[in-house]
Amino acid sequence: MGRAPCCDKNAVKKGPWSPEEDAVLKSYIEKHGTGNNWISLPHRIGIKRCGKSCRLRWLNYLRPNLKHGGFTDEEDYIICSLYITIGSRWSIIASQLPGRTDNDIKNYWNTRLKKKLLSKQGKAFHQQLKVKFESQKITSTGQNQILMFHDENTKSPLNQTLYNEVVDPSITYFCMEDQVMIQNPNMETFSWEQNQVWFGIDDAASSSYHHHSSPSLNSMSSGSSSIGTNSSLQMSHSTINNTDHHDQEMLFMTGLENLQVELFDEIANTNTQEIGLRGTETLSNNCLDHDISYFIDYPLFSNE
DNA sequence: AACCGACTCAACCGCCTGCCT
DNA sequence: TAGGCAGGCGGTTGAGTCGGT
Numbered sequence: 001m002g003r004a005p006c007c008d009k010n011a012v013k014k015g016p017w018s019p020e021e022d023a024v025l026k027s028y029i030e031k032h033g034t035g036n037n038w039i040s041l042p043h044r045i046g047i048k049r050c051g052k053s054c055r056l057r058w059l060n061y062l063r064p065n066l067k068h069g070g071f072t073d074e075e076d077y078i079i080c081s082l083y084i085t086i087g088s089r090w091s092i093i094a095s096q097l098p099g100r101t102d103n104d105i106k107n108y109w110n111t112r113l114k115k116k117l118l119s120k121q122g123k124a125f126h127q128q129l130k131v132k133f134e135s136q137k138i139t140s141t142g143q144n145q146i147l148m149f150h151d152e153n154t155k156s157p158l159n160q161t162l163y164n165e166v167v168d169p170s171i172t173y174f175c176m177e178d179q180v181m182i183q184n185p186n187m188e189t190f191s192w193e194q195n196q197v198w199f200g201i202d203d204a205a206s207s208s209y210h211h212h213s214s215p216s217l218n219s220m221s222s223g224s225s226s227i228g229t230n231s232s233l234q235m236s237h238s239t240i241n242n243t244d245h246h247d248q249e250m251l252f253m254t255g256l257e258n259l260q261v262e263l264f265d266e267i268a269n270t271n272t273q274e275i276g277l278r279g280t281e282t283l284s285n286n287c288l289d290h291d292i293s294y295f296i297d298y299p300l301f302s303n304e
Numbered sequence: 305a306a307c308c309g310a311c312t313c314a315a316c317c318g319c320c321t322g323c324c325t
Numbered sequence: 326t327a328g329g330c331a332g333g334c335g336g337t338t339g340a341g342t343c344g345g346t
Contacts, residue, residue, distance in 0.1 A: 016314070016340085039331060055332075056315070091334060106335075107313050 007050040017057055021047050025054055026062045060101045067099035071108055079105060
């Protein structure tokens, strides 16, 4: 038995909103609010629209102080950095960019930002985003953590600024040895130390994480398929709770390899650029260090 | 001027979550 | 505790627009 529809689809209007509908909805919400019930709202104001449609129209278009288009370089940087860090969690990314909606950011990423990263301009931009990927088993505190990205641009204070800017005012900081923990209710627990982001792994975070895309760079091509959104990094999360060190490592590597395969397939299917591997793998201090520039660098660089 | 493919983005769809009873 | 429901979210679609031929 399927889920009951939220409204009678035959009785509601679909498609673009008219100025009259906009005016009615905007006027009502500004005067009375939504009444905490979007489903009944269209009946109250007398328009033949689905409640969800009203909500979307208000949030994405009618609500005050919205910005459309004209993304700045700083916003680009924040979007890219957060995308790399937390994946396609557009609502969280939008929450860090006042006046921007998740839909806008999603569209911007899918239609422009990915291509920008592929361009020459993106090459310079990418220098700021150059990342490494490391897995760390058990920290000195005994907390399971995974170090997801390591920015190599150590000379610039930009990242410090970024992470100070993007977290909610409600976040709390506390020092733990030489690192600063950041707790953001919207995100899994993560910590910041210079040029590194640590995600705490616990059952809640892990299970929550599985409902979202992995924090990998998504497809850099303009095709409709996506790569690397599910396999490897999710696997690293799902296995980090296990106590068997070797198994974790094997599963993690399997996932990483799956991601590479997906990426190279994507590249092979969409363009003729040279495919090359650049990367290193070292094992030291109980920390498996993968320089993933070979699957991050490649699609960001154009051979032109 | 007409055609066509690429691109943009508003809107929709359907799944998941959390709240309420 | 279970089921129903509304809200929230990310993925996808498709109409409109643009630019090249």
